[in-house]
Amino acid sequence: MNQIRFVIKYAIAGLFIALAYLVLFSDSEASLELRKWISSRLVVNAPATQTPVFSPIASYADAIEKASPTVVSIQTVGKGTLSLNPDARNEDEQYVVNVGLNVGSGIIIDKRGYVVTNYHVVRDAKSIKVELSDKREKIATVVGVDPFLDLAVLHIALDNLPTPIINPERPIRTGDVVFAIGNPYGRLAQTVTMGIVSATRTPADRNFPERLQTDVAIHPGNSGGALINAYGELIGINNMQLASQMGGAQTGISFTIPYYEIERVVADLIELQGKPSAYLGFSVSQLHPTEVQQLLPQNIDPNLGVIITDVQLKSPALKGGLLKGDYAISMNEQPIKSIRQLAQMIRKVEASQSITLTIVRSKQIQKIIIVAEEQNAQTIEDNI
Numbered sequence: 001m002n003q004i005r006f007v008i009k010y011a012i013a014g015l016f017i018a019l020a021y022l023v024l025f026s027d028s029e030a031s032l033e034l035r036k037w038i039s040s041r042l043v044v045n046a047p048a049t050q051t052p053v054f055s056p057i058a059s060y061a062d063a064i065e066k067a068s069p070t071v072v073s074i075q076t077v078g079k080g081t082l083s084l085n086p087d088a089r090n091e092d093e094q095y096v097v098n099v100g101l102n103v104g105s106g107i108i109i110d111k112r113g114y115v116v117t118n119y120h121v122v123r124d125a126k127s128i129k130v131e132l133s134d135k136r137e138k139i140a141t142v143v144g145v146d147p148f149l150d151l152a153v154l155h156i157a158l159d160n161l162p163t164p165i166i167n168p169e170r171p172i173r174t175g176d177v178v179f180a181i182g183n184p185y186g187r188l189a190q191t192v193t194m195g196i197v198s199a200t201r202t203p204a205d206r207n208f209p210e211r212l213q214t215d216v217a218i219h220p221g222n223s224g225g226a227l228i229n230a231y232g233e234l235i236g237i238n239n240m241q242l243a244s245q246m247g248g249a250q251t252g253i254s255f256t257i258p259y260y261e262i263e264r265v266v267a268d269l270i271e272l273q274g275k276p277s278a279y280l281g282f283s284v285s286q287l288h289p290t291e292v293q294q295l296l297p298q299n300i301d302p303n304l305g306v307i308i309t310d311v312q313l314k315s316p317a318l319k320g321g322l323l324k325g326d327y328a329i330s331m332n333e334q335p336i337k338s339i340r341q342l343a344q345m346i347r348k349v350e351a352s353q354s355i356t357l358t359i360v361r362s363k364q365i366q367k368i369i370i371v372a373e374e375q376n377a378q379t380i381e382d383n384i
Helices: 002-024 030-043 061-070 258-273 338-347 376-383
Strands: 071-078 081-083 095-099 101-109 115-118 123-133 138-139 141-146 152-156 177-182 192-203 213-214 226-229 232-242 253-258 282-285 307-310 327-329 354-361 366-370
Touching: 061 071, 061 101, 061 177, 061 226, 071 115, 101 177, 101 232, 115 258, 123 141, 141 258, 141 338, 152 258, 177 232, 177 253, 213 232, 232 307, 253 258, 258 338, 282 338, 327 338
Parallel strands: none
Antiparallel strands: 071 101, 071 123, 081 095, 101 115, 115 152, 123 138, 141 152, 177 192, 177 226, 192 213, 213 253, 226 232, 232 253, 282 307, 307 327, 327 354, 354 366
C-alpha cells in the first residue's frame, strides 16, 4: 500500500512539473494555446468608468398646466363715493364717482361652482365678477366669509368646472419648490411666479398662526390665488406679502394659508349656507406670550387669548361694550387657544344668539355679552 501511495505522489508531482514547463518555458504551439486559455480565465475585465448623468427638471410647465385652469380672476365693485373734481369745467362735472373697484384671484375648489378666495378681496363688494382661464365670466354670490382667517367662499353657476389636485399625504417641507398662480394688478393675464417654502408656521407660532412662509413674489391681484408644488398639487391660497418701506419693492417674505386649514373653513361655510350669517363686528390678532404677560394678571396663562384689534361702529360688539385693546381669554367659558379655534366657534354662532366673552381690560377680568345680528348689506359695509 505504501508503494502505491509513493507512486501516485510522484506521478502528480511529475504532472505539475510538466505543466509548469509547458506554461513557463516551452515555445511549442500547444504551450502557447495553453497560456492563452489560462490568461482568458484569470484576467477580469474591469467595467468602464461611467460618469453619473444628472437630468435636472428644466421645466415645470406640466405642473403649471394641471393647476392653472382652476385659478380665476375676481373683479369687484364696491360702494360708490363722491369726491370733488379739481378739473371740473361745469356744474355737472363738480364731482368724480369712485365705484370702489377691487381685483384679486380665487380657486375653484368644487365642481358644483364653489370658489375660495381671501375675504379682503370681496370685502364691501356690491357686485363680484369671476372670470375663468377659458374666458367664461359669471357674477358670483357670497356663500360665507370668515374675516378672522381672511377667507371667503363664492358660488358661480357654471358647468364643466376644473378642480385642483389635492394630495394630503404629501408633506409640506421647508425648501420645497412652489409656484404662485394669480392675476397681478388685475391688468395682467394669469401669471406664475416661483420660489421655495421658507418656513412653515404652526399654531405654536402665535405671531403667524397657520401660515406658510415663502419667497414667492405676491403682487396686488395675486391675493386668493393658488400656491402649488412641483407636482401641480394645490397646497394653499396666497394671502399677503410682508410690506416693504420701499413701497412696491419685494421683501422676499410672503404668506399663504395652507389648504388643510382652508378645507375645514370651506366645509363649515358651505354647510351653513342658507342660514343667516351672524355678524359680531370685531377683529382680533395674537401676541407673543412675552407681550401677553404685560397685559394679563399673573394667574392667567399667557398662551391663551387674542387681542381685539378693531371694533366696528354700530356693531353688536360695540353695543355689548367691547373695546379695541381688550384681551379676550375665553368665549362661552371655553378658553381661546388660537385665532383658528375662535373662528371655528364663531362660525357656529347664529343671528340673535348671544355669546359671552371673558376679557381682560387694565388687568381686570370682565365679561362682555354680545348679541349677534344678521349680516346684511349694511353690516357687510361696516364689517372687517
